[in-house]
Amino acid sequence: MTRETLIERVVSAFRSTDPHGRIRDEPAWHDLDEAGRVEAFEATVIARAQEAALHPQGLSTTAQAVLARLGV
Amino acid sequence: MSLDLDVHLSAIAAGDAQAFALWLAGAEGILRGRLRSFAGSVDTEAVLQESMLRVWQVAPKFKPDGRPNSLLRLACRICRNYAVDEIRRAGRSPIELLDADAAVEVSAPDPLLRRAIALCREALPAAPARALSLRLDACGARHDRELAERAEMTLNTFLKNVGRARKLLVECLRKRGIALETT
Numbered sequence: 001m002t003r004e005t006l007i008e009r010v011v012s013a014f015r016s017t018d019p020h021g022r023i024r025d026e027p028a029w030h031d032l033d034e035a036g037r038v039e040a041f042e043a044t045v046i047a048r049a050q051e052a053a054l055h056p057q058g059l060s061t062t063a064q065a066v067l068a069r070l071g072v
Numbered sequence: 073m074s075l076d077l078d079v080h081l082s083a084i085a086a087g088d089a090q091a092f093a094l095w096l097a098g099a100e101g102i103l104r105g106r107l108r109s110f111a112g113s114v115d116t117e118a119v120l121q122e123s124m125l126r127v128w129q130v131a132p133k134f135k136p137d138g139r140p141n142s143l144l145r146l147a148c149r150i151c152r153n154y155a156v157d158e159i160r161r162a163g164r165s166p167i168e169l170l171d172a173d174a175a176v177e178v179s180a181p182d183p184l185l186r187r188a189i190a191l192c193r194e195a196l197p198a199a200p201a202r203a204l205s206l207r208l209d210a211c212g213a214r215h216d217r218e219l220a221e222r223a224e225m226t227l228n229t230f231l232k233n234v235g236r237a238r239k240l241l242v243e244c245l246r247k248r249g250i251a252l253e254t255t
Binding site for chain 2: 001002004005007008009010011012013014015016022023024025026029034035037038040041042043044045046047048049050051052053054057058059060061062063064065066067068069070071072
């Protein structure tokens with residue numbers, strides 16, 4: 001995977017869970033160097049602001065993923 | 073205008089998930105911003121989601137201190153402490169910590185921004201628009217591999233299209249005089 005596609009994987013709000021239900025790191029995050037991780041963070045900040053602005057309740061995909069884990 | 077998200081606190085403590093949704097909508101940007109200094113050391117998305125779940129778990133027993141946004145300030149501490157634990161667990165070098173108890177200011181959503189993003193989204197080329205829609209509709213609950221299959225794209229192409237959509241939206245907003253702040 002290229003650096004660009006690794007960053008896009010990290011920007012996604014999808015995170016798997018371990019057998020205890022704890023949220024796991026996105027594996028692509030570990031394949032990035034520090035600069036790539038920071039770039040992914042900044043891209044995520046903007047992506048979530050866009051998502052929240054588009055959602056009728058102002059919920060980003062992060063917030064929706066968390067609520068889904070609560071069964072909402 | 074500054075908001076006090078503690079207006080949702082009693083309902084959250086009573087187990088009202090819709091109230092928690094309203095709280096999350098206002099709190100997420102602040103919490104993510106507080107994790108910026110950890111961005112090179114931990115997967116902040118995983119830390120943030122896990123911290124949000126912990127806030128929900130501790131909310132019924134939480135006693136507010138009477139100042140605005142007390143639950144949000146607690147959430148900032150939970151995020152920071154969890155990030156520090158993750159750094160220690162992975163044996164990474166500690167980082168300089170920001171004050172997790174620093175004042176927080178929550179802003180009201182901007183309806184004009186929503187309209188501008190919707191217009192920019194409508195102007196996206198077909199493939200990036202499709203990839204972005206699948207990402208948004210999945211609500212963070214589906215792996216990109218599954219979304220790529222639905223889009224009939226390879227995973228690599230799907231990810232490139234999501235990235236292209238994201239960049240085109242930023243560019244379109246900039247042309248409209250809107251620069252999304254990175255908090």
